[in-house]
Amino acid sequence: MRAALADPEIRSSLWQAINRPAVGALGNIQPRDPWLQAWDTASADTADYLNRNMLNTPIHDNRHSLFNASLAAVKVGCGYEAKSINYLAERIDCTIHGFDSFEGLPEAWFGEVGKGSLTSSGVLPEVRDNVSLHTGWFDKSVPAFAAEYPAPIAFLHVDCDLYSSTRTIFEGLREQIVPGTVIQFDEYFNYPGWREHEFKAFQEFVAERQLGYEYIGYTREFSVAVQLK
Numbered sequence: 001m002r003a004a005l006a007d008p009e010i011r012s013s014l015w016q017a018i019n020r021p022a023v024g025a026l027g028n029i030q031p032r033d034p035w036l037q038a039w040d041t042a043s044a045d046t047a048d049y050l051n052r053n054m055l056n057t058p059i060h061d062n063r064h065s066l067f068n069a070s071l072a073a074v075k076v077g078c079g080y081e082a083k084s085i086n087y088l089a090e091r092i093d094c095t096i097h098g099f100d101s102f103e104g105l106p107e108a109w110f111g112e113v114g115k116g117s118l119t120s121s122g123v124l125p126e127v128r129d130n131v132s133l134h135t136g137w138f139d140k141s142v143p144a145f146a147a148e149y150p151a152p153i154a155f156l157h158v159d160c161d162l163y164s165s166t167r168t169i170f171e172g173l174r175e176q177i178v179p180g181t182v183i184q185f186d187e188y189f190n191y192p193g194w195r196e197h198e199f200k201a202f203q204e205f206v207a208e209r210q211l212g213y214e215y216i217g218y219t220r221e222f223s224v225a226v227q228l229k
Contacts (some may be wrong), residue, residue: 064084066225
């Protein structure tokens, strides 16, 4: 095999076979799917970000494992916001406050994830006794919560997907997100357009507040956890 690959003509033929576009049944050339290329580009961009900023950050097999690491890093007094309510509620004694419109995304996210996607059609989930759900859009529910519960937030689970929703969370909880707060993002990176959503809102927030942070861990998909300094 090595001897064959050493032949320039064979190498050239292999390269052309691998990179030649698929040919349809009628002989017309079919272009490659640009959406697949978009994912490849996003993965390459994420890999570059990891190499530059998170090379020694622990990798977790799933977001539940990352939740455990995030909760272990919590040092601020109780005050929680999370969507994966029941998993977290089993592991802490404090009241968890969960926020969701239960009506889906208020605007399109990316690809085929359009406005109204990811909805439960207004049906609230069954939750544990130490969970308090705040229904409605973030621009209404979050300020109301902040006025009633002004204490610093220990752990914040951000599963907002969109830049606008994430930005609204950070603005509404601006004074309660403090050094020591642990934040776990569900869609931080590794998908087409990731730099324009949760990642962007967070980077803007820490820059405006002049806060430092360190990475606690991440999964091989999209989730990342940080602790503010």
